[in-house]
Amino acid sequence: MFGSGPLTVLGGVEGIAFVKTKFTNYTDDWPDIEFHFISGSPASDGGRQIRKVHGLSEKVWQQMFKPISFRDSWSVYPMLLRPKSRGYITLRSASPFDKPYITHNYLTDPQDVKVMIEGIKIALALAETKAFKKFGSRFYTRPMPGCEYATPWTDEYWECLARSYTSTIYHPVGTCKMGPYWDPEAVVDPELKVYGISGLRVADASIMPTLVSGNTNAPVIMIGEMVSDMIKKYWAGKKR
Incomplete structure (x- = not known):
């Protein structure tokens, strides 16, 4: 039997892949990027929940995602593995009931940015394969708001994209x-x-x-x- 509906989707991530970019230290026995394949996008639910979970601003939603609301789509998210950037936690006060200060410091190490950019490029190359093309898959070319200063699809643009639309994957x-x-x-x-x-x-x-x-x-x-x-x-x- 085959079911249908939201409860038949395993958390929204239907596939994962681990890859090594050109920046990998090949003496180490691990990759530096993990891909999450999603059968949808932040626009899939018309802005009801996913945009809130991803912390998208009203400007980003209106300009980039609202035009494709409820459209069939898929996404691939490069995950930076073993980042070099380091954050820290400090106490707000001596009271155990006060929430601590959390400083994430995401993408503060230049090497992390380089690996992320390379991960984006590999994801794009993957999306251009015959396996995806036979389903009519094509790249969504609307630029990320706030990255207008960068020439589209250059390393400078991908860095801006990564810094503008990056989140934790809940594993600190x-x-x-x-x-x-x-x-x-x-x-x-x-x-x-x-x-x-x-x-x-x-x-x-x-x-x-x-x-x-x-x-x-x-x-x-x-x-x-x-x-x-x-x-x-x-x-x-x-x-x-």
């Missing part, structure tokens, strides 16, 4: 870094115990010193299972 890590006691940035030790505080461990994506290439769900499950074994071993030793 590293704010409670695991590391040796002599590392000034380390928050937890190899058993995920917080330095300087008795009886407290952290067991989530924040303990990863660096970001993995894929989604963080499976690694976090592994972290949780490992620390649960550590805790059981600790209390088993106490009982003896």
